[in-house]
Amino acid sequence: MNHNDFNKLYPRRTGLLTPRNMEKAGYAGLTVxxxxxxxxxxxxxxxxxxxxxxxxxxSFIFDMPRDGMRAGGIWPAIVGTIYxxxxxxxxxxxxxxxxxxxxxxxxxxNRVTQMIRIAIINLSGIPSVVYxxxxxxxxxxxxxxxxxxxxxxxxxxxxxxxxxxxxxxxxLRAVPHAFRVVSISLGATxxxxxxxxxxPQALPGIVTGVILxxxxxxxxxxxxxxxxxxxxxxxxxxxxxxxxxxxxxxxFVISTQVPGMPVQIQYGTVLVLLVxxxxxxxxxxxxxxxxxxxxxx
Amino acid sequence: MSxxxxxxxxxxxxxxxxxxxGVTMNIEANEVTCLIGPAGGGKSTFLRVLNRLNDLADVKxxxxxxxxxxMNLLDPKxxxxxxxxxxxxxxxxPLPLPLSLYENVAYGLRTAGERSKAKLDRAVEQALRQAQxxxxxxxxxxxxxxxxSGGQQQRLCLARTLSLEPEVVLLxxxxxxxxxxxxxxxxSSILELKERYTFIVAPHSIQQxxxxxxxxxxxxxxxxxxxxxxxxxxxxxxxxxTEDYLQGRFG
Numbered sequence: 001m002n003h004n005d006f007n008k009l010y011p012r013r014t015g016l017l018t019p020r021n022m023e024k025a026g027y028a029g030l031t032v033x034x035x036x037x038x039x040x041x042x043x044x045x046x047x048x049x050x051x052x053x054x055x056x057x058x059s060f061i062f063d064m065p066r067d068g069m070r071a072g073g074i075w076p077a078i079v080g081t082i083y084x085x086x087x088x089x090x091x092x093x094x095x096x097x098x099x100x101x102x103x104x105x106x107x108x109x110n111r112v113t114q115m116i117r118i119a120i121i122n123l124s125g126i127p128s129v130v131y132x133x134x135x136x137x138x139x140x141x142x143x144x145x146x147x148x149x150x151x152x153x154x155x156x157x158x159x160x161x162x163x164x165x166x167x168x169x170x171x172l173r174a175v176p177h178a179f180r181v182v183s184i185s186l187g188a189t190x191x192x193x194x195x196x197x198x199x200p201q202a203l204p205g206i207v208t209g210v211i212l213x214x215x216x217x218x219x220x221x222x223x224x225x226x227x228x229x230x231x232x233x234x235x236x237x238x239x240x241x242x243x244x245x246x247x248x249x250x251x252f253v254i255s256t257q258v259p260g261m262p263v264q265i266q267y268g269t270v271l272v273l274l275v276x277x278x279x280x281x282x283x284x285x286x287x288x289x290x291x292x293x294x295x296x297x
Numbered sequence: 298m299s300x301x302x303x304x305x306x307x308x309x310x311x312x313x314x315x316x317x318x319g320v321t322m323n324i325e326a327n328e329v330t331c332l333i334g335p336a337g338g339g340k341s342t343f344l345r346v347l348n349r350l351n352d353l354a355d356v357k358x359x360x361x362x363x364x365x366x367x368m369n370l371l372d373p374k375x376x377x378x379x380x381x382x383x384x385x386x387x388x389x390x391p392l393p394l395p396l397s398l399y400e401n402v403a404y405g406l407r408t409a410g411e412r413s414k415a416k417l418d419r420a421v422e423q424a425l426r427q428a429q430x431x432x433x434x435x436x437x438x439x440x441x442x443x444x445x446s447g448g449q450q451q452r453l454c455l456a457r458t459l460s461l462e463p464e465v466v467l468l469x470x471x472x473x474x475x476x477x478x479x480x481x482x483x484x485s486s487i488l489e490l491k492e493r494y495t496f497i498v499a500p501h502s503i504q505q506x507x508x509x510x511x512x513x514x515x516x517x518x519x520x521x522x523x524x525x526x527x528x529x530x531x532x533x534x535x536x537x538x539t540e541d542y543l544q545g546r547f548g
Contacts, residue, residue: 178388178390178392179392179394179395181350181353181388181392182388182392182394182454183394183404183408184350184353184381185348185350185381185385185386185388186381186382186385186404186405186408186457186458186461187378187379187381187382187405187408187409187461188378188404188405188408189378189408192408196404196408197394197395197396200395201395
């Protein structure tokens with residue numbers, strides 16, 4: 001093939017649309033798209049900070065609401081959200097991690113296991129209000145827990161489980177198979193192998209998944225709406241069978257149900273919820289990066 | 298009586314890969330027995346039958362008889378945990394556990410229930426000396442095992458297996474990923490220790506078999522073609538296929 005044929009087959013492109021220029025345009029386009037996705041998040045945070053910061057004070061955090069919630073603090077809602085998050089963790093963490101260990105380490109690879117896995121994936125796509133109604137039917141009415149922290153925590157747990165199970169299973173599967181073979185070749189049982197090698201290696205991934213799941217539980221309104229959230233309570237809950245106030249539901253109430261609500265209390269509440277959730281996020285990030293720095297393989 | 302008496306051992310995998318067909322042989326105690334042959338010939342399968350690591354693989358069928366002393370290793374009811382403490386294994390790639398040097402070597406004893414720090418210390422030191430690694434690492438036993446070089450890691454793996462004082466040590470191409478110095482150290486460990494242990498090795502070259510083997514078994518496509526004392530098989534192979542393999546006509 002002589003030179004002229006080559007040029008005929010692969011004509012050199014000229015003008016603006018050279019490959020080099022197209023590549024540059026592509027990079028620029030992707031960069032703009034990335035910035036566009038981050039902008040709204042930054043905007044939301046700044047807006048809430050500006051609007052909500054003036055409301056924040058020790059009395060706003062630690063006082064009971066007064067004057068039909070138009071004054072005073074949001075202490076019972078903060079405490080309630082902490083109760084609900086801890087309650088959710090108590091039920092969902094052991095159950096979720098246990099199920100994930102079974103699925104990743106013990107379950108035979110057959111149709112039943114696949115069905116379980118598909119069910120779990122689908123559970124995470126169910127709208128949260130459906131969990132709320134389910135919790136109302138099962139925990140509040142059938143099991144007679146009433147509208148309570150217990151019923152709401154159980155409902156939130158069911159919603160959180162799929163997240164915890166799938167992230168934990170993924171973290172377990174990321175541990176190299178060779179470690180298991182070596183451990184077993186040294187006379188360890190499967191469970192000893194899991195406990196001494198696999199779980200410690202998977203821990204950062206598990207913790208991340210757990211926190212992401214609990215974070216979602218902490219911010220949800222719909223599942224607790226019928227199962228344990230109270231419009232207003234004059235005192236803090238005394239037992240797991242009491243209903244409780246909670247930040248997300250309180251926010252809904254003071255935004256739509258109370259006329260003449262000072263706007264800064266609303267944004268103050270949003271800010272507290274945001275800090276709560278972002279705080280959990282930060283902890284997850286910190287654990288992950290610390291574990292990554294210590295990783296030995 | 299030989300340490301292992303293997304009769305008509307046949308192994309088939311579900312996916313039809315590497316298998317064994319009717320292998321019959323005896324393996325003597327306190328010797329180095331080398332398994333040679335091209336890849337896929339059944340050497341690894343054979344080794345993994347001996348400490349039942351094949352339980353982890355997708356095996357379709359195992360038949361025959363594999364007697365280790367008076368225990369049939371193919372019997373599903375035997376205590377495989379105990380068996381794996383008596384028949385240890387070193388793998389082709391250095392595979393330190395994600396623990397410190399010390400904890401790697403102590404791992405088997407700890408899972409066996411040993412709690413005495415003094416006993417663990419002694420066992421760790423002895424195993425590291427036997428694997429010719431002690432002098433290089435005695436001052437940093439708490440460092441992560443992954444910091445070691447590949448050759449050191451593999452000697453750590455040998456020490457980890459020796460720490461349980463097994464009766465038999467299986468080595469599956471233990472030096473295939475190593476530099477010549479580490480290879481030489483592992484080979485000399487094997488030769489020094491064969492008075493105390495029985496070694497069954499899939500060496501990574503015929504030359505290595507020549508340096509360490511007392512007996513050599515030649516596996517080809519799942520079949521045991523020839524099994525002879527090392528001096529015999531290298532000088533007077535009986536089977537044409539063995540001769541061709543030893544002379545490098547295929548492999």
